[in-house]
Amino acid sequence: MRVSILITVLAVVISFAKAYDPSPLQDFCVAIDDPKNGVFVNGKFCKDPKQAKAEDFFYSGLNKAGNTNNDVKSNVTTVNVDKIPGLNTMGISLVRIDYAPYGQNPPHTHPRGTEILVLLEGTLYVGFVSSNQDNNRLFAKVLQPGDVFVFPIGMIHFQVNIGKTPAVAFAGLSSQNAGVITIADTVFGSKPPIKPEVLAMAFQLDVNVVKDLEAKFKN
Helix, strand or coil, rough: HHHHHHHHHHHHHHHHCCCCCCCCCCCCCCCCHHHHHHCCCCCCCCCCHHHCCCHHHCCCCCCCCCCCCCCCCEEEEEEECCCCHHHCCCCCCEEEEEEECCCCEEEECCCCCCEEEEECCCCCCEEECCCCHHHHCEEEECCCCCCCCEEEECCCEEEEECCCCCCCEEECCCCCCCEEHHHHHHHCCCCCCHHHHHHHHHCCHHHHHHHHHHHHHHC
């Protein structure tokens, strides 16, 4: 009798251990009581599988370089569920990153996906910084064509073209919509802005410096 009870208890424990909330596929999904007023699910609604077609799983254009004529001299072309509907629920997406000479993909994080990057052309200095609990260690390498580097989910990371010629990389992400939070844009360009006094203390800067940075990043 005791054995059967123990087995039952263990089965319940194991079932709870295996249960988990689904990973978020967007920034947030606020609950509502009346589903008639709902406009989003965690991800996207699915079409009838019988109506699926080849175009739902296809994208063309990653052979074309992105426009790097901007402040950071880089361009990220994202191929996620918004571009390929068939990626819905698949947990994967892809980007092409173009870098002008000395351009960079500035420090940022993907809240919902690990990234694996392969360099095709040029020379990149890449890295990520671990969490506070790991003493914010920097893991960095100089990549040559054919080299691969992994940026773990949620870690702040970057890539910089240290060469005199353009660079091209492709990266896979472990989410249909990995999201991106560019650190400088987010901190100094939030809408509405974070109070300068808060950022001045956080970054140990003069409050006027923070105000100048917020003015620069507000657009």
